[in-house]
Amino acid sequence: MKVLEATRINQAVQVRRVRAADIPHVIALDTRVTRIAKAEYWNDIFSRYGRQRSRERFFLIAESRPNRSAPEFLGFTIGEIRAWEFGSAPCGWVFALSVEPKMRLHGIGSALLKAISGEFRKAGVGKMRTMVARDGDLPLLFFRSEGMIAGPYIQLEKDID
Amino acid sequence: MRLQVSTRLAIFAVLELTAREGRQLSVAEIGEKYGVSSHHLAKVMHVLGRAGLVRSIRGAGGGYQFVGNARRTTLLDVARLFEDLSSGEQGTGSGDATHEEQTLSGILNEIDNTARATLGSITIATMRKLVDRRSARDDQHLKTGVTRRSNSQRL
Numbered sequence: 001m002k003v004l005e006a007t008r009i010n011q012a013v014q015v016r017r018v019r020a021a022d023i024p025h026v027i028a029l030d031t032r033v034t035r036i037a038k039a040e041y042w043n044d045i046f047s048r049y050g051r052q053r054s055r056e057r058f059f060l061i062a063e064s065r066p067n068r069s070a071p072e073f074l075g076f077t078i079g080e081i082r083a084w085e086f087g088s089a090p091c092g093w094v095f096a097l098s099v100e101p102k103m104r105l106h107g108i109g110s111a112l113l114k115a116i117s118g119e120f121r122k123a124g125v126g127k128m129r130t131m132v133a134r135d136g137d138l139p140l141l142f143f144r145s146e147g148m149i150a151g152p153y154i155q156l157e158k159d160i161d
Numbered sequence: 162m163r164l165q166v167s168t169r170l171a172i173f174a175v176l177e178l179t180a181r182e183g184r185q186l187s188v189a190e191i192g193e194k195y196g197v198s199s200h201h202l203a204k205v206m207h208v209l210g211r212a213g214l215v216r217s218i219r220g221a222g223g224g225y226q227f228v229g230n231a232r233r234t235t236l237l238d239v240a241r242l243f244e245d246l247s248s249g250e251q252g253t254g255s256g257d258a259t260h261e262e263q264t265l266s267g268i269l270n271e272i273d274n275t276a277r278a279t280l281g282s283i284t285i286a287t288m289r290k291l292v293d294r295r296s297a298r299d300d301q302h303l304k305t306g307v308t309r310r311s312n313s314q315r316l
Binding site: 134135140141143144145147150 | 232235274275278279281282283284286287290291294
């Protein structure tokens, strides 16, 4: 597996590509946060986003500084470059970002977003998007604080009869 | 969407007070910038004080100070102190007797829900950052000789 050069955001956190050994931590964190265990989903995501098409798919892990004996898993983000969906020119989509609850408000989410936006930029796209539930207060506040604003698309849905 | 004058004033006042940590300003100082009377602003500050967002400091050099959590207080939190932004129930208003009226109410609720979610997603700290960024950009434009667009927005 190709491992990116570690991106040091500050002295405490580094962001790197995911490894197979990280997936149990991803599953555990997601289960604690969402209260829904979905190991099969995360294993599938790892095989698709951690092992394939690494120039346009980014599954990144934040951990404590590497010179400590046992790096601590702090959070993760996943995104990819999508082209011409809904008529949109190629742009980066962030579809998952999660930080260990007890480690929030320490800049870890910002470090992850900065790292993935750097990957998008290196891949040649200048726009990044995500989607947040209207009542998802924490993610909304986070992405807003990172400068994200409402985009030009409106999400629509309907119940299927 | 339009916000009431008191709501806009409250947001501006809180932004002024959070421009620097521990900043104290009198109602006259804030009122002068936004062209409103101290009397009107004092009423707004009283409501903010009751909500625990500001406190008044008496004596010479006194004024108001922000004492809330700027990273957790949203524009919606401030707006709700001054106006009713609760979500309406679709088609249950007394004027919604017909299916046409109920359907229109549903569409307007959709708009209101989006507006509420937007106000609820922006904290005072985030808006402060947006203001500072805009201010820095304007300063940069001034330095590089670009004509500054006049701010015609008024309360």
